Amino acid sequence: MQKNSSQNQSTTLFIQSLHQDVTKNLLFKQFKKFGTIESLKHFPKNRTALVEFQTPEEAQNAKQSLNYIKLLGKEINIINYQTKDELEQKKDYNLLIQNVPLDLETITLHNFMTKYGEISSLLLKKDQLNQNLGDGFIQFETKEACDKILKEHEQNGKISLPNSNISFNIQKNNQIKQKNTKIMIYGLFEHEIAADQKESKTQSINAIFEEIKKDLQVDFNFYTEYNEKKKNFWAKVDFTYDDDQQKEEICKIIIEQVQKNFHYSGDQSKGPKIVS
Structure with a gap:
């Protein structure tokens, strides 16, 4: 294997196809054998994880040793985060x-x-x-x-x-041919947002959607804007998909994350209007 390739410089691994019962603690035990873990993020709803090591060598050793193994009876898939x-x-x-x-x-x-x-x-x-x-x-x-x-x-x-x-x-x-779809999200916040809070709220919104994007690992784009009249934010996300099953899974993840991060008054059943 070429030692000077760009993928061998990666310190972060993206793990896919995890068993539904895999836990963050189990992942930590599996990967810590190969070096110092800087961070580990587990996304159980779509059965993926991100593991960041201290050095590229540690990450690649983990990838070479653990890729395609069966964890709780299910074969996992590991790639370098891109x-x-x-x-x-x-x-x-x-x-x-x-x-x-x-x-x-x-x-x-x-x-x-x-x-x-x-x-x-x-x-x-x-x-x-x-x-x-x-x-x-x-x-x-x-x-x-x-x-x-x-x-x-x-x-x-x-x-x-x-x-x-x-x-x-x-x-x-x-x-x-890949297909493309979009989701519109209106009224991200329960209460009106003052104009002097636009910048800070925009940053927090972007951070949330960046995490969703990182989690999905597909061609995913988002746009947010402040509605001066309603004093609230709306957002548009679009992504590509191969088939209807993949589209359904991605839409489900996006909607769940929006409801989790922007729900009203502590009630996840109430929140922004989502149109897909």
Whole structure:
């Protein structure tokens, strides 16, 4: 593995596909074996977490040792946390994997794929029994790696693992058109906000939506504005998604976080008007 790649400089890991019963304490016990943990954020509602280590070496050792292990019987997936700019830069390096055999282990596929180049992330979709659903995604670090595997697929009509009868298909992820949707949120605060509080309230709103954005790890944008007439704030968020199930899950997370952070008078059943 290339030791000077950008992903090996990351100190923060993004953990996906956690079992619903995984706790923050369990995650801490698993990851502290590899070094000093600066921070650990657990997002149980969408079964993800962020773990920040003191050094890149600690983070990468944890990733290499724990990626694809089964935690409480469910395979976890670990990638290096990426900023919006990094996600945008690498979006053309995302490939869709199709016709994945039910019994193909993720670690076996990962080890095979390294022959084409360094891997940023690899995710196979699983059912509740931890079996493959038939497709997944891989992101390489370079365009050269993507071109290499796509060229082989074009020549052979498939990608085959050596010394086995296992094969699968692969194509550019942007050939599957992503959809976009938006959510409007009106009246973020229960009471009127004075004009001299606009700046501080804007900062707190932005901080909340930045946390939601970090949690989701999708192409997510938000815009907030102060309504001078109503002396309150409204917000618009938009994001891309692949299918209706993903859209439903993302909308649910956004709505739950808005209700949690902007509820009225301590009652989470009352709060801003949300239109999706």
